[in-house]
Amino acid sequence: MDERNVAGTMRPSCDSCGAVVFFDPKLAAVVVVSHEEKILMVKRDIEPMMGRWSFPSGYVDRGEVVEEAAVREVREETNVEVELDRLLGVYSSRGAPVVLVAFAASVQGGVAEAGDETRAVGWFPADELPPLPFPHDDAIMRDWRGDTG
Template sequence: VIYLDPKVAAVTLVHSMGRVLLVRRAIQPHYGKWSLPSGYVDRGEAVESAAVREVWEETNLKIEITSLQGIYSGIGPVILAVYQASPAGGQPSVGSEVSEVGWFNINSLPDLPFPHDEKIIADFRTNMKI
């Protein structure tokens, strides 16, 4: 997907008891890879609402956003707003655009596919003093 102006995406780092919620992508790019729940912000939608919506669509999990971890950008068409969140209801299960949902220990995550993932996880570990 190519956009002439930057597109905003919401990424949500859902965490609980030293674990992070990941989804296995069932769409391109990076089909079959584990990633943080994420997606584009719709026109007229608040970024925080997009974060909550994307987690719900992908995992059927209700969340409570606890903080804005940061804004990540680089050379490319996407600006990421990364939120930290806690589970607030339900059990994660497979939703749209994913084939699997799982909790992973923050210290033994699978390789994540997107360019900013390493920095996002490193910043989370620093913030949480892990």
């Protein structure tokens, strides 16, 4: 392997055929689930941010529809069935390996309980959420509230 400049970025390339390697970002779905004026949160039992409260979220599998991944992650982490209400936004940062797609959702069924990757689940008033652990969480909540400022 060698490196070559492709549009201003050094990228690995094959010495013999010249094929360029592009490292694609990983896609994750984040879901703000609301019910009776409260937000569903999970206490993470995996890294990163193990032990912290966050929105249900997880990686989209190759070939999986993003919306289906969002619903699946909520079910796996909380035992709650949801319907996606709207797209909140797409969030990324320069140099970060993950692109987030966030949705607002409403409860359709199930009883909230911790899944394999969560220590606990809880319902919190939207204005009394525990400290949010990830860089884009505040922006996601602003978009959920519809704040424009």
